[in-house]
Amino acid sequence: MKDEPEQDLELTSPLVPLFVITNGRALPPDHAYERTTLVSAHEGASAAARTISPEARQVLDLVMDGFLSVAEVAAHTHLPLGIVRILLAELEESGLVIARKPVPRAERVDRELLNAVLDGLKARFGA
Amino acid sequence: MNQDALVWCLVAAVAVAVAAALVLNRRNKAIAAKKAQVEATLTQKLSETEGQLAGLWGELQQHKTQHAETIQEAEEAAEESTKAVLKGSARFLQSLAAEQLALLEEIQRKYGGHAVLGDLLEVNHANAQMARKAQGIAVMCGAPLGRRNKAASVYDVVRSAQGQIRNFRRVEIMQQTGFALKASAVSPVALAVAELLDNAASFSQQGSPIEVTFQRVQKNLCIVIDDAGVGMNDEDRQKASALLSGDHRPRLSQLGNQPKFGFPVIGLLAQQYGFRVDVTGISRYGGVRAVVLLPEELWTEEEITPAETPQLSTIHSAPARPESVARTAHGLPRRGARQVPIASVPDHDDTAAPPAAASEETGRAAGRSLGAFQRGTLSGRNLASAPFEGSDDT
Incomplete structure (x- = not known):
């Protein structure tokens, strides 16, 4: 080993890792808590939530007065979207928030199929 | 006539007997003198030999002590060189693990909206455990600990420790406090608490809770860790106390095949940074109660808002x-x-x-x-x- 003067190692990673913030919970399924899903706190949630982590508390405080989208919650808390989704899943499980799913998109029709039908019709009846 | 003859015979016999006795006596005397002479020489020889023996014995003892000294010196030299080798490797691992943790954090933020985040979180967990081990080895070898340059709430320090053990979900931190650790104390206390949590997790049943509470006792701040394990017997307790006080420093070579550096590392850290750790208490579940006693030089009563979440x-x-x-x-x-x-x-x-x-x-x-x-x-x-x-x- 070289005998160089010992340099201090500085730890730059955040003190509390993200997996501790989520307490090791898995990501909720993809369709739950999409970016545009609106979430709001249940009435009386603030008083009921005594033992939640500071980050979950922060999320809860954000949605206390009304609906906010998941993407916005993530932006305000500066937490990665996935982490916010896990926290929201945890909060909803303990009945502290409610989520309103975005309006499902109208089913899209396959354009190629329509073209094929149109071509068929044209061939059959002429146009 | 007959009588005379008998008398003469008797006289002759007496004369012969006297002569024989005289001769025997003289012989006896000669033998005794010889015996004394031989005895004297033998005693002399014996004492000479005894003297030699004593000399040899002394020499032997001298050699023995020299031998022991040489062995000890060799052992110390071996310990030192082992430490030096390990220290270099540990520092390398330590800095690499720290670098990787920082990288992983960045990647987790970058792919925060992607399903890969779930896997990244697990990789981060594995890496945090590796970082703890590297830090432990570094401390055992006398290398400095990676430091943090920001004060942090004691709650976050314990959460940081929580992330460094395998079954971290079992850890329940009971209350949030308004106490903050000074920047210099953050790393050592986090590592010491992590080792205690690891111990608590390994010596108690899977799934049983590990509770962490905070108490202020006079001028000290206590981090109390309760497990629901089997507890320790008196001998174990004594050994643990000796290790935790930092007075007894086991050699690296004494740690064995499945080295347990938990307590020695805590002992070294406690001595170096001026806090105390006690594991002689009994938890409310009948397991071990570990207490980290932080003197007032290491903490303040200010609120620290987590750095990664800016103020609302x-x-x-x-x-x-x-x-x-x-x-x-x-x-x-x-x-x-x-x-x-x-x-x-x-x-x-x-x-x-x-x-x-x-x-x-x-x-x-x-x-x-x-x-x-x-x-x-x-x-x-x-x-x-x-x-x-x-x-x-x-």
Whole structure:
């Protein structure tokens, strides 16, 4: 080993890792808590939530007065979207928030199929 | 006549007997003299030999002590060289693990919206455990600990320790406190608590809780760790106390094949940074109660807001966000065409009070970017095969 003067190692990673913030919970399924899903706190949630982590508390405080989208919650808390989704899943499980799913998109029709039908019709009846 | 003859015979016999006795006597004397002479020489020889023996014995002892000294010296030299080798490797591992943790954090933020985040979190967990081991070896070899340059709440320090053990979900931190550890104490206390938590987790049943509570006792702040394990017997307790006080420092070579450096590491850290650790208590579940006693030099009573989550107040107090515009009568954020956007995400480096016009401009920019973001999401969904969509940093 070289005998160089010992340099201090500085730890730059955040003190509390993200997996501790989520307490090791898995990501909720993809369709739950999409970016545009609106979430709001249940009435009386603030008083009921005594033992939640500071980050979950922060999320809860954000949605206390009304609906906010998941993407916005993530932006305000500066937490990665996935982490916010896990926290929201945890909060909803303990009945502290409610989520309103975005309006499902109208089913899209396959354009190629329509073209094929149109071509068929044209061939059959002429146009 | 007959009588005379008998007398003469008797006289002759007596004379012969006397003569024989005289001869025997003289012989006896000679033998005795010889015996004494031989005895004297033998004693002399014996004492000489005894003297030699004593000399040899002394020499032997001298050799023995020299031998022991040499062995000890050799052992110490071996210990030192082992330490030096290990120290270098440990420092390498330590810095690599730290680098990797920082990298992983960055990647987790980068792919925060992607399903890969779940796996990244697990990789991070494995890496945090490796970092702890590397730090432990480094401490055993006398290398310095990686330091943190920011004070942190004691709650976060314990959460940091929590992340460094395998079964971290079992750890329940019971209350949040207004106590903060000074920057210099953050790393050592986190490592010591992590080792205690690891111990608590390994010596108790799977699934049983490990409770962490905080108590202020006079001028000391206590981190109390209760497990539901089997507890320790008196001998174990004594050994543990000796190790934890830092008085007894086992050699690396004494740690064995499945080295347990938990307690020796804690002992070294405690001595180096001036806190105390006690494991002689009994927890309320009948297991071990470990107490980390932090003297007042190591902590303050200030509130520390976590560094990675900027204060909400800067968002709410942004001057260009009048509540009446931002929300409808039902408290819903209003969407659609508007003068002032409702979601103005402040920049990290936003100073306390930006000028109103500028912040309105940044607000608009944020609104535009959110719009673009939404359009991007929609167009992304319109594609038949959804492209990689997790790269936006939210």
